[in-house]
Amino acid sequence: MRRIHAPTLIELSIETLKNEIQSQKTLDGSQRYALAMAISALNIARAEILTEPEAAQWQLLDYIYDDGQGNMKQLAQHIRSKAVSDETYPDLRQRLETLLVSELEVRNPAALKQRAADNAAY
Secondary structure: OOOOOHHHHHHHHHHHHHHHHHOOOOOOHHHHHHHHHHHHHHHHHHHHHHHOHHHHHHHHHHHHOOOOOOOHHHHHHHHHOOOOOOOOOOOHHHHHHHHHHHHHHHHOHHHHHHHHHHHHHO
């Protein structure tokens, strides 16, 4: 038996929900809302599998701390206290932006597209 990759299974599920169920005229408002929520959740899960935003988080933490020693709460505290800054870590802003973009790719791709469009307009 051939194994189907998880993102492909999720994509097939999304397409089935959209084509077979969402198009039905018999769904009431709450059913349409529940279906839209399920489709959105599947899209987020697929994006997480494909982008692995945790990789950007670990790269940032490994840049600042010894491997496996830091966490995001600790990093936030160190940034607020200025123990970690642009002066101590010159690539800090770029790495934080990379983390933000990877999170947006999963959690809010529309905002990321809007950001790209806004930047292209300038």
